Amino acid sequence: MRRxxxxxxxxxxxxxxxxxxxxxxxxxxxIRLTQVRRLSLRRLKALVREEELxxxxxxxxxxxxxxxxxxxxxxxxxxxxxxxRWLLSAxxxxxxxxxxxxxxxxxxxxVVDGGSYTADIQSALQExxxxxxxxRCQVDIGQLREALEWxxxxxxxxECGWRGTTLVIRxxxxxxxxxxxxxxxxxxxVAARDAVVKQIVTRSGTPAVKPGDIVRAxxxxxxxxxxxxxxxxxxxxxxxxxxxxxxxxxxIVMPVTETSTRYTxxxxxxxxxxxxxxxxxxxxxxxxxxxxxxxxxxxxxxxxLPMTLHMETRIEAICERSRRELQDVKAEAEAAALRxxxxxxxxxxxxxxxxxxxxxxxxxxxxxxxxxxMLVEIGVQSSPSDxxxxxxxxxxx
Amino acid sequence: xxxxxxxxxxxxxxxxxxxxxxxxxxxxQHQGLMDYEPEHIVLRTVCGLLRVTGAGMGFQMxxxxxxxxxxxIDQVSFTEREGxx
Numbered sequence: 001m002r003r004x005x006x007x008x009x010x011x012x013x014x015x016x017x018x019x020x021x022x023x024x025x026x027x028x029x030x031i032r033l034t035q036v037r038r039l040s041l042r043r044l045k046a047l048v049r050e051e052e053l054x055x056x057x058x059x060x061x062x063x064x065x066x067x068x069x070x071x072x073x074x075x076x077x078x079x080x081x082x083x084x085r086w087l088l089s090a091x092x093x094x095x096x097x098x099x100x101x102x103x104x105x106x107x108x109x110x111v112v113d114g115g116s117y118t119a120d121i122q123s124a125l126q127e128x129x130x131x132x133x134x135x136r137c138q139v140d141i142g143q144l145r146e147a148l149e150w151x152x153x154x155x156x157x158x159e160c161g162w163r164g165t166t167l168v169i170r171x172x173x174x175x176x177x178x179x180x181x182x183x184x185x186x187x188x189x190v191a192a193r194d195a196v197v198k199q200i201v202t203r204s205g206t207p208a209v210k211p212g213d214i215v216r217a218x219x220x221x222x223x224x225x226x227x228x229x230x231x232x233x234x235x236x237x238x239x240x241x242x243x244x245x246x247x248x249x250x251x252i253v254m255p256v257t258e259t260s261t262r263y264t265x266x267x268x269x270x271x272x273x274x275x276x277x278x279x280x281x282x283x284x285x286x287x288x289x290x291x292x293x294x295x296x297x298x299x300x301x302x303x304x305l306p307m308t309l310h311m312e313t314r315i316e317a318i319c320e321r322s323r324r325e326l327q328d329v330k331a332e333a334e335a336a337a338l339r340x341x342x343x344x345x346x347x348x349x350x351x352x353x354x355x356x357x358x359x360x361x362x363x364x365x366x367x368x369x370x371x372x373x374m375l376v377e378i379g380v381q382s383s384p385s386d387x388x389x390x391x392x393x394x395x396x397x
Numbered sequence: 398x399x400x401x402x403x404x405x406x407x408x409x410x411x412x413x414x415x416x417x418x419x420x421x422x423x424x425x426q427h428q429g430l431m432d433y434e435p436e437h438i439v440l441r442t443v444c445g446l447l448r449v450t451g452a453g454m455g456f457q458m459x460x461x462x463x464x465x466x467x468x469x470i471d472q473v474s475f476t477e478r479e480g481x482x
Contacts, residue, residue, distance in 0.1 A: 020433045023456070024429045026459075027461040029461075033460075034457060035457065036457075037456075046456075046459075
């Protein structure tokens, strides 16, 4: 470092008489002077390489000139400044090297506008062994794009590229063209459930039922065809609104007897010290036929040692069966059936008529049923794959 | 057999002058600086004294064999006698 620095030019100022001789003598001594400028009659400024400065100084001393060497010029001056601060220079160099190395690494992967594909693209990248951080040269962008486009055929194209040290992947979803109505696009409107047709409004297609008809689930309500003026039949996607009367039933079975508990007043308390793995001593068996149990757990040693005092109190109880008033049971069963019907129908508002029935079965139980009538839309458009099934059901219906 | 042809300036040590515009004069094979002022520079050559007059002149480079004079150059001339302007 120091040897190379000696090649940098240094400013020298010379004072004295007959400066021409000074320049000539320096030249004859093989010293290369540059930027020689006469400042005044007795003063001169020039640049000389630092390694030639001692020889020039000797010439000046021998000839009686006064020579003042100044600072280095140009980049040599910067290098001299840096050489005095080698720690700073080394740090800056290390930082530059680290920066250059870091810029060769992929630190992030970003999926832009991925939508529902985002998570799957990330798993696909893991399958391709692409994960941050890794060297950028190990990621083949073209190969990655091809692999992703092969994996997602419904995506129009995939943009892969670098933004700094981030791998950016942007799937561009294609917009499918509108499907044209073709002969294979014939679709019926079929019944979604058993019903009696109340009203039918046909917007396209040919109605196959009339108000008052009983239809079963799957029956064709509006056919997916229309007759043209020349007598030909044209397939269409049938549309319309069909209201039907449907019924919902809810049933409840309720016992006439009820079981009640009576405590005798006898009780037994047992306890043990319990750990998750074993009990310090076993607890005694209970001598009652039927009983209720009250348990309390008290930690003994805190959370670091899971040991608890386990205490059980057993209270003797006797179960007795008694017969209830039949009217009360019926009323309770009817109310329960009605509540169940509301839950099934989705609310009281949709029901246009409700009635119920209550009867005793097996002399021990009461069966209550509630039936509600609703007016609902029963027509659904069949999917192309279901076209065969409605045709068959049409015959059966 | 061909006789080797050497340029005259190489054999006889005659100076070679290259003038670039009016700002730069390259002098090769001079024999030393005789006088230097910003208005005139005198170099000794085998052909006599080379006198360069102008203004604000200086040496961009000076060695024992060649010199590059920069500044505004008005006149370049040779004189037979040494030493005096």
